[in-house]
Amino acid sequence: MSNTKPAAVPSGRIPLKARKVAFEWADTPLHWVPGDPFTTHTINVLHLLLPAGERWFVHVYKQVLPYIHDDQLREDVIGFIGQEAIHSQAHDDVLPHLKDLGLDPTPYTAQVDWLFEKLLGDRTLPPGRAREWWLKERVATIAAIEHYTAFLGNWVLNADELDRSGADPTMLDLLRWHGAEEVEHRSVAFELFMHVDGGYRRRVRTWATAFSALVFLWQRGTRFFMENDPTLLNGRASFQQFFDRGRRGTLPTTGAMLRSIPRYLSRSYHPSQEGSTAQAMAYLASSPGANGGR
Numbered sequence: 001m002s003n004t005k006p007a008a009v010p011s012g013r014i015p016l017k018a019r020k021v022a023f024e025w026a027d028t029p030l031h032w033v034p035g036d037p038f039t040t041h042t043i044n045v046l047h048l049l050l051p052a053g054e055r056w057f058v059h060v061y062k063q064v065l066p067y068i069h070d071d072q073l074r075e076d077v078i079g080f081i082g083q084e085a086i087h088s089q090a091h092d093d094v095l096p097h098l099k100d101l102g103l104d105p106t107p108y109t110a111q112v113d114w115l116f117e118k119l120l121g122d123r124t125l126p127p128g129r130a131r132e133w134w135l136k137e138r139v140a141t142i143a144a145i146e147h148y149t150a151f152l153g154n155w156v157l158n159a160d161e162l163d164r165s166g167a168d169p170t171m172l173d174l175l176r177w178h179g180a181e182e183v184e185h186r187s188v189a190f191e192l193f194m195h196v197d198g199g200y201r202r203r204v205r206t207w208a209t210a211f212s213a214l215v216f217l218w219q220r221g222t223r224f225f226m227e228n229d230p231t232l233l234n235g236r237a238s239f240q241q242f243f244d245r246g247r248r249g250t251l252p253t254t255g256a257m258l259r260s261i262p263r264y265l266s267r268s269y270h271p272s273q274e275g276s277t278a279q280a281m282a283y284l285a286s287s288p289g290a291n292g293g294r
Helices: 037-067 071-092 095-100 106-119 129-157 160-164 169-184 188-196 200-228 239-248 254-265 277-286 288-292
Strands: none
Touching (some): 037 071, 071 169, 129 188, 129 200, 129 254, 129 277, 200 254, 239 254
């Protein structure tokens, strides 16, 4: 594999570590944003996608470790693996609570599991170029996905309208703890991609695949939740609802999401341009779930 050096990054790296967390869901209502099932369920899609998705990240990164020839990057990737494993478990722990409230996510999560384990999983390929090509494709796809997890992490850390709307504090803490760690480790996936390949055409191609898949899965997951919510009659999800919640501030704005595209596709892109490490670390130092779970 190529030993392309990562793009230049600011000094003063913070060693990545997996934090022990604990969240108690007994008092979290089905619509944890009061009176707004659409915002609730749009964000709840994270609980559908992330357990399988982040297990897949970990699986791929364990395979790529032998190809890392930079000690600092290897240390960062190992820290990233630890954090992603905890993220996967924390979101997975929400699903039994949703089921207890009458919303069984199993039919959708089974499809997501198939996507990551079969479609994006390991393939029976001969050693050499073909196997390395598939590994590079997946590393590049993770870098593209991590661009959006950092975008969402930065958004939720600053989404004051969720507080003003009376959102459940435990769910907000889960989202902000996770978002803060996404901001904290936002550079790792891109730097790993640059280290093992760094090809611009591969970056563009895998971004297009990742972005299309995320949009498809997110709207499908939101529709699944709205249509199966036992408290809603004829629950529906629409782009207009998403647009309106973005203007209100309880979801990201459509404009902000569109503006994130050329940033990632810029040849001068580096994830350090997204979010604030200082803000992320400040939240992690005060997060009830991250500190009470020690």
